[in-house]
Amino acid sequence: MKRHIVYILENDFRNFFRYKWWLVGLISMNLADLFIMAIVYNRMLNPEIIQQIKSYFNFFAPGLTVTGLFASAFMIGREVNMEKRREVHQYLLSLPMTRFELAFGRVLSGGLRGMMYMSPLLLTCFAFVGLPTLTQFFIILCVLFFLAMGISGLSIAIAVSTRSIDKFVTARGLVYYLLFFCSSVFYPFSLIEQLGREGKFPLFLVQFARINPLSNASDLIRSFLLGTPSFSPEMIISVLVFSVVFTGLAAFAYIKLIERA
Amino acid sequence: MVIMRAIWFVSQIAFFGLIASRMVAVEDYFRYYVGGLSVMTLYSAAIFIGFDIYEEAEHGVFEYLLSLPVTRRQLVLGRSIGGGLRAFIYVAPLMCIALYVIGIANPLNFLIALFSLFLFAFGVSGMSITLAVAIKSSDRFDILMGVLDALIVRLSTAMYPLSFVKEANPLYGWIANFNPVTYAAELFRWGAGIESLISFDNPLLPLLGIVMFFGFFMFVGIVLYDKSIEGGGWR
Numbered sequence: 001m002k003r004h005i006v007y008i009l010e011n012d013f014r015n016f017f018r019y020k021w022w023l024v025g026l027i028s029m030n031l032a033d034l035f036i037m038a039i040v041y042n043r044m045l046n047p048e049i050i051q052q053i054k055s056y057f058n059f060f061a062p063g064l065t066v067t068g069l070f071a072s073a074f075m076i077g078r079e080v081n082m083e084k085r086r087e088v089h090q091y092l093l094s095l096p097m098t099r100f101e102l103a104f105g106r107v108l109s110g111g112l113r114g115m116m117y118m119s120p121l122l123l124t125c126f127a128f129v130g131l132p133t134l135t136q137f138f139i140i141l142c143v144l145f146f147l148a149m150g151i152s153g154l155s156i157a158i159a160v161s162t163r164s165i166d167k168f169v170t171a172r173g174l175v176y177y178l179l180f181f182c183s184s185v186f187y188p189f190s191l192i193e194q195l196g197r198e199g200k201f202p203l204f205l206v207q208f209a210r211i212n213p214l215s216n217a218s219d220l221i222r223s224f225l226l227g228t229p230s231f232s233p234e235m236i237i238s239v240l241v242f243s244v245v246f247t248g249l250a251a252f253a254y255i256k257l258i259e260r261a
Numbered sequence: 262m263v264i265m266r267a268i269w270f271v272s273q274i275a276f277f278g279l280i281a282s283r284m285v286a287v288e289d290y291f292r293y294y295v296g297g298l299s300v301m302t303l304y305s306a307a308i309f310i311g312f313d314i315y316e317e318a319e320h321g322v323f324e325y326l327l328s329l330p331v332t333r334r335q336l337v338l339g340r341s342i343g344g345g346l347r348a349f350i351y352v353a354p355l356m357c358i359a360l361y362v363i364g365i366a367n368p369l370n371f372l373i374a375l376f377s378l379f380l381f382a383f384g385v386s387g388m389s390i391t392l393a394v395a396i397k398s399s400d401r402f403d404i405l406m407g408v409l410d411a412l413i414v415r416l417s418t419a420m421y422p423l424s425f426v427k428e429a430n431p432l433y434g435w436i437a438n439f440n441p442v443t444y445a446a447e448l449f450r451w452g453a454g455i456e457s458l459i460s461f462d463n464p465l466l467p468l469l470g471i472v473m474f475f476g477f478f479m480f481v482g483i484v485l486y487d488k489s490i491e492g493g494g495w496r
Contacts, residue, residue, distance in 0.1 A: 025407020181276030
């Protein structure tokens with residue numbers, strides 16, 4: 001079983017490196033966000049927020065790590081959708097491995113590719129914001145791995161349930177921007193809560209931002225590196241639930257829908 | 262692409278613009294940001310013409326275009342204006358949303374701003390065509406556009422006022438001062454009546470900057486088209 005999954009991983013990693021130019025573009029955009037946008041926003045913060053987060057650069061660096069992880073782990077969905085459209089899935093189904101090995105291998109490779117892409121961003125974050133303890137480092141890696149698996153699962157579930165590239169791209173856009181912007185990746189959660197209390201932001205979106213795994217993963221890194229917000233087990237639980245649900249859903253959807261296609 | 266851009270645009274206004282305006286100590290930042298967002302969207306729509314060039318080269322349409330009874334100059338000019346107009350058509354509904362949020366204080370100013378945005382879109386299309394023709398490799402073009410997009414938008418006043426960019430890093434401020442995205446964003450805001458945070462006293466200066474940007478890439482585009490397009494060599 002392990003050997004079959006390793007074959008899937010090898011195939012998906014080869015494909016990942018075919019997009020090296022795209023990856024360079026993505027990483028330069030991420031670094032421009034950190035070293036230009038975050039530095040300028042640092043100067044623009046209002047005094048209340050300065051008291052709360054001290055520096056926008058430090059606040060944003062963990063968020064950026066999580067967005068990088070999200071974007072790269074999500075790439076597997078594009079490949080799965082393309083395989084479905086070009087009927088490469090027939091070949092994959094004919095391989096001497098079980099459906100579960102195939103499905104789990106795809107989800108796992110999506111997650112591992114996300115972790116690989118995210119590593120330099122996480123190291124940049126540690127270099128500029130601060131170092132965690134060994135236990136904290138281990139927890140961060142575990143949580144990010146589970147997050148990457150969940151994201152990979154989510155993208156595969158979307159990829160196999162959409163027939164055309166247009167529908168996939170539209171669904172991906174909706175999920176991307178909802179998860180990115182309705183989270184504490186770019187701004188403290190207290191601001192979203194405040195807008196919700198004032199009736200300027202729908203309460204269900206406030207709730208969504210609270211349980212959003214991107215919010216929780218970013219806040220977990222911040223709690224270890226910056227001390228704010230304070231650590232809460234909910235941060236880990238939220239990511240774990242997201243991961244278990246979407247890894248399971250993706251494996252199930254991949255097996256069922258890919259056979260039907 | 263239109264749907265993707267629309268989702269991005271609306272989520273930027275409804276989430277990022279709204280929440281970030283609470284985070285910063287900049288008066289009327291929400292309207293300021295929405296103005297810049299329109300220019301960012303126009304920029305990324307206008308850049309797309311370069312990718313079309315690679316598709317045409319791949320499918321052999323290039324040879325057909327070169328065989329048409331038009332001069333190379335007319336071809337580049339036509340493609341740049343076509344790319345700019347197409348970008349405008351893509352972005353027009355989104356700009357209407359932006360204008361609904363911002364409002365228009367002076368219709369005459371707005372018409373001048375709109376004219377400059379047309380020139381800006383033509384210039385960006387010209388730049389995209391020039392780079393596509395000069396590079397002749399879709400992979401390299403892809404990466405260059407990604408990096409350029411990351412830098413040109415962030416090192417401009419599309420997202421933040423020039424005074425803060427200068428304060429953050431004088432080099433960033435210097436680049437932003439000569440960035441066509443800055444000129445377009447400032448003119449759009451001036452046209453819409455958000456004048457308090459504009460960095461130029463005289464709107465003629467950014468307008469002149471955009472005219473120069475348009476003229477430069479039109480000229481370079483024509484020269485490059487003439488010199489490098491014959492004989493293929495596309496990768």
